[in-house]
Amino acid sequence: MGRAERVVLAYSGGVDTSVCIPYLKNEWGVKDVITLAADLGQGDELEPIRQKALDAGAKESLVIDAIEAFIQEYAFPAIQANALYENRYPLTTSLARPLIAKLLVAAAEKYGADAVAHGCTGKGNDQVRFDVSIAALNPDLKVLTPAREWGMSREETIAYGERFGIPSPVKKSSPYSIDRNLLGRSIEAGPLEDPWNEPLEEVYAMTKAIADTPDQPEYVEIGFTAGLPTHLNGMELAAVKLLSQLNAIAGSHGVGRIDMIENRLVGIKSREIYEAPAMLMLIQAHRDLESFTLTADVTHYKRGIEETYSQLVYNGLWYSPLKIALDAFIQQTQAQVNGTVRIKLFKGTATIVGRKSETSLYTDDLATYGANDTFDHKAAEGFIYVWGLPTRIWAEKMRQG
Numbered sequence: 001m002g003r004a005e006r007v008v009l010a011y012s013g014g015v016d017t018s019v020c021i022p023y024l025k026n027e028w029g030v031k032d033v034i035t036l037a038a039d040l041g042q043g044d045e046l047e048p049i050r051q052k053a054l055d056a057g058a059k060e061s062l063v064i065d066a067i068e069a070f071i072q073e074y075a076f077p078a079i080q081a082n083a084l085y086e087n088r089y090p091l092t093t094s095l096a097r098p099l100i101a102k103l104l105v106a107a108a109e110k111y112g113a114d115a116v117a118h119g120c121t122g123k124g125n126d127q128v129r130f131d132v133s134i135a136a137l138n139p140d141l142k143v144l145t146p147a148r149e150w151g152m153s154r155e156e157t158i159a160y161g162e163r164f165g166i167p168s169p170v171k172k173s174s175p176y177s178i179d180r181n182l183l184g185r186s187i188e189a190g191p192l193e194d195p196w197n198e199p200l201e202e203v204y205a206m207t208k209a210i211a212d213t214p215d216q217p218e219y220v221e222i223g224f225t226a227g228l229p230t231h232l233n234g235m236e237l238a239a240v241k242l243l244s245q246l247n248a249i250a251g252s253h254g255v256g257r258i259d260m261i262e263n264r265l266v267g268i269k270s271r272e273i274y275e276a277p278a279m280l281m282l283i284q285a286h287r288d289l290e291s292f293t294l295t296a297d298v299t300h301y302k303r304g305i306e307e308t309y310s311q312l313v314y315n316g317l318w319y320s321p322l323k324i325a326l327d328a329f330i331q332q333t334q335a336q337v338n339g340t341v342r343i344k345l346f347k348g349t350a351t352i353v354g355r356k357s358e359t360s361l362y363t364d365d366l367a368t369y370g371a372n373d374t375f376d377h378k379a380a381e382g383f384i385y386v387w388g389l390p391t392r393i394w395a396e397k398m399r400q401g
């Protein structure tokens with residue numbers, strides 16, 4: 001009896017997930033391996049990937065177009081949450097994992113599988129995101145993780161695959177480990193492992209080098225409705241289109257690069273390079289519009305929620321009770337977040353230069369220093385007396401010593 005009869009394996013077409021197919025069958029006695037490749041806008045051709053899984057011995061090779069769901073159900077809530085892990089990383093890889101987990105679970109249920117599998121190693125965050133999300137969605141399913149257990153080096157993995165007709169990577173494979181989807185690219189390993197090494201230009205694919213960006217600034221206007229981006233330069237656009245157009249525009253000005261040391265959940269610090277032009281701009285613009293349309297206390301309180309939310313998503317708790325409760329809070333705040341933010345792109349910078357909104361709480365005749373000022377200046381005196389009273393009392397006591 002093997003570890004499972006029938007398994008749905010998350011499949012990318014790479015060597016590791018390809019080797020998982022014969023490994024599951026031959027080493028772990030799995031009868032049927034069904035692979036599942038999800039299109040999240042990573043730009044790979046999926047038909048060759050589908051065929052590759054069959055060639056490696058998959059019984060069935062599923063390809064699912066999930067881009068729309070990825071943007072609507074994962075990226076958009078993250079924008080409303082202004083979600084930035086450690087204040088910088090817009091979670092572009094992290095957000096994809098709970099969606100892939102959901103697709104795996106749905107396929108396992110549909111095809112009567114008793115387990116799902118993924119090719120993550122034991123050092124990263126992704127294994128946590130998959131395992132916990134799968135457990136949350138169907139606690140009865142087993143999760144098989146060959147690459148976490150097989151202990152083969154890269155060379156051994158390739159050699160194992162060759163025995164089962166899995167072609168070794170043609171060109172000398174890149175020293176980098178890259179994850180990509182419509183939201184961005186995550187690049188690590190190789191020369192980047194030395195935190196002092198400046199990333200070579202070759203790591204970037206969505207953003208231009210500053211030397212190659214236009215010498216004229218470009219303005220973009222992003223329109224939001226209830227906290228979600230709906231317009232680009234005055235044109236109403238579907239979510240996926242909006243994201244990809246904004247990626248192209250911002251990337252052409254070299255906007256969207258991040259170079260950071262981040263803290264993984266498993267305790268390891270890692271050096272990560274990200275490209276996420278549209279996500280960074282959308283979060284920046286959305287946050288600006290919140291300052292314009294939400295009351296001060298909601299804005300301030302929400303900052304704490306956002307920090308917790310970002311950690312939950314990074315740490316694999318997308319489908320968890322606290323995350324669901326925070327979603328409810330965030331949703332409740334978004335109805336008034338409408339309007340347009342104007343951003344100037346130039347030489348790697350994206351600077352907000354204007355905003356307008358029908359639902360703004362900004363009040364000209366209170367804010368103005370001009371003649372039409374309606375603020376009651378005398379009222380300030382009594383307010384400050386009461387506001388500062390505890391501090392005044394404390395200072396007097398301290399003096400008496």
Ligand code: ARG
Nearest residue numbers: 093094125177178179186188
């Ligand atoms: N550190 C990022 C995260 O945990 C990205 C990891 C992506 N994987 C890669 N092969 N670069 O979300």
